[in-house]
Amino acid sequence: MEGKTIPLSFLFTFSIIFLSLFALSVTSSSLQYQKLVLHSLPETQLQSLNWDAQDLNAQLLSGDGSEPDPDTTLSGSDPDPNNVLSVQLHHVDLASPASFNATPHALFKLRLKRDAVRAKAISILAAANATVGRRTGRGHAGGRDFSSSVISGLAQGSGEYFTRIGIGTPSKYAYMVLDTGSDVVWIQCSPCKKCYTQTDPVFDPTKSSSFVGVSCGSPLCRQLDTVGCSRKKCLYQVSYGDGSFTVGDFSTETLTFRGTRVNNIALGCGHDNEGLFVGAAGLLGLGRGRLSFPTQAGRRFGRKFSYCLVDRSASARPSYLVFGESAVSRTAVFTPLVTNPKLDTFYYVELAGISVGGTRVPSIRPSLFKLNAAGDGGVIVDSGTSVTRLTRPAYIALRDAFRVGARDLKRAPDFSLFDTCFDLSGKTEVKVPTVALHFRGADVSLPASNYLIPVDSDGTFCFAFAGTMSGLSIIGNIQQQGFRVVFDLAGSRLGFAPRGCA
Structure with a gap:
């Protein structure tokens, strides 16, 4: 049988696709996971x-x-x-x-x-x-x-x-x-x-x-x-x-x-x-x-x-x-408080990056969260905001990384401000990629229930982060849940102690 010549361009394209799928497979399989026990919102x-x-x-x-x-x-x-x-x-x-x-x-x-x-x-x-x-x-x-x-x-x-x-x-x-x-x-x-x-x-x-x-x-x-x-x-x-x-x-x-x-x-x-x-x-x-x-x-x-x-x-x-x-927990990890010269009400901190599945999301750089000399941007910790808001580029990168790690979970329609939701009906527990916030000097690993939350009684769970067009990012109380959050004003630092409610 007469052989056929395969164009080099085809081989190059095929190689790129193969390597991309291989990289995706390796990335997904090497991710760290943790167990999420499912509890939907009750109706009555x-x-x-x-x-x-x-x-x-x-x-x-x-x-x-x-x-x-x-x-x-x-x-x-x-x-x-x-x-x-x-x-x-x-x-x-x-x-x-x-x-x-x-x-x-x-x-x-x-x-x-x-x-x-x-x-x-x-x-x-x-x-x-x-x-x-x-x-x-x-x-x-x-x-x-x-x-x-x-x-x-x-x-x-x-x-x-x-x-x-x-x-x-x-x-x-x-x-x-x-x-x-x-x-x-x-x-x-x-x-x-x-x-x-x-x-x-x-x-x-x-x-x-x-x-x-x-x-x-x-x-x-x-x-x-x-x-x-x-x-x-x-x-x-x-x-x-x-x-x-x-x-x-x-x-x-x-x-x-x-x-x-x-x-x-x-x-x-x-x-x-x-x-x-x-x-x-x-x-x-x-x-x-x-x-x-x-x-x-x-x-x-x-x-x-x-x-x-x-x-x-x-x-x-x-x-x-x-x-x-x-008030100061012995198990807390601390990050320095940052002073905004234009506004002294909020508790500003430095967020250096975010990990999904144990790996830093490379495109989430510290510059996305920088508080500039004019008092714009930055990251605050707020007890009154529920859902953590991240400046839009950081959120998209975080969301996409989480979707890759959770691709085996059945997707569900968007819910309100959440654009990454899953149909987990009929399940009692699932494995989800770990998520960790990396503050200056303090790594905070979140429990699964702090970022994948029930939104109805039918088994719909959503990724509890959102993007914002504002330069200001806000760490909300869903992500703080279960931590003892320590405000040490004398030491100009803010701490997180896991399992702090007991």
Whole structure:
């Protein structure tokens, strides 16, 4: 048989295709995997907790909104042997009667919508390079560390987490949003010009002996970014990028953390509070600015704090917000905090790269996350944003690498902001590529449940990252879940301790 000549161009093309497939095969087979145990969102979880929630509220609240004796109403272990104050975590599903008629699926979709608005608002604020000035210390808390509970806001349609603290004297306990992305501490106050619905009774400042209004000429009043004056009383206004705002009297008040009183904390007493707020009575600002709670609480307490954000699907796991020396976990790995000279509220860190399956994604370079001299770009760690946003080129590279490693999993349609979803119905567990964030000096390996999450009750799971056209990247609370996140302001560093909620 007469031989045929094969063109060199064909051989070259064939070789390239073969080598590409071989490289892909080698890359996929050499990836590191970890097990993901599957738990879809239940259809009727909230409704089934109705009576439990009523019983819990009866325990948590007395008729006047005061906190009952914690030793007789709550159980749980102290997170530190040195008698650190603590309370057991209760998922907000049990403490929010307003959410009983909403399904977990509907609440999750609402949370993603709110989350998108929040992430956009943070990016706008960062891009505006708003200078908020120097930080000052104020307040006193005695001689002990102190702590408070942390709970998920999922059932209230919120991506934020909540903590329960006492306001005023006598203390009226209320749920407050835990927010490292803002500074001013505020709470809804009567009389209300316009107040949103909250779980606890609205705070009445006339019934607190420690409530003191701030005068217009006070140095504390001048620390506000937006300030007004009426009848010599200092008025505050805080506006958020999503259009929400709170307006009212600026004051000083006592906050109580399970018996430890922190005096003279600047507090916004809001009489007109409108927008996307939901459920909680107010907000505990944990940012780096001069009016944040950590700054005001002083060197002994506010310069070191930590939290662990519990799994949203867990209804009774212990978790704590801790202030003081005991906040620093011995198992944490630390990365330096970066200062943005144009904006001192956010906690900036250096992200050097990301690994998928144990291998660095080569196109995810440190330059994608650089904070420049003008205050643009960078990476922040934020407790109030749910889904981690990465600048678009970094996200695409991460997503594509994950898709290669997860190519054996059945794909599902996109869901909301997620463009990489899988149909895992009928399975109890799967193997997924590992994902690790490489900060300067700290490698953080994520549990599989922190990046492949259920979005419905039918077995659909999505890759819980998203891209952003903004230069600012945000490490959200889904990726922080289960870690004790340590904010050591005295050492100018931020740490992550795995399995930190126990």
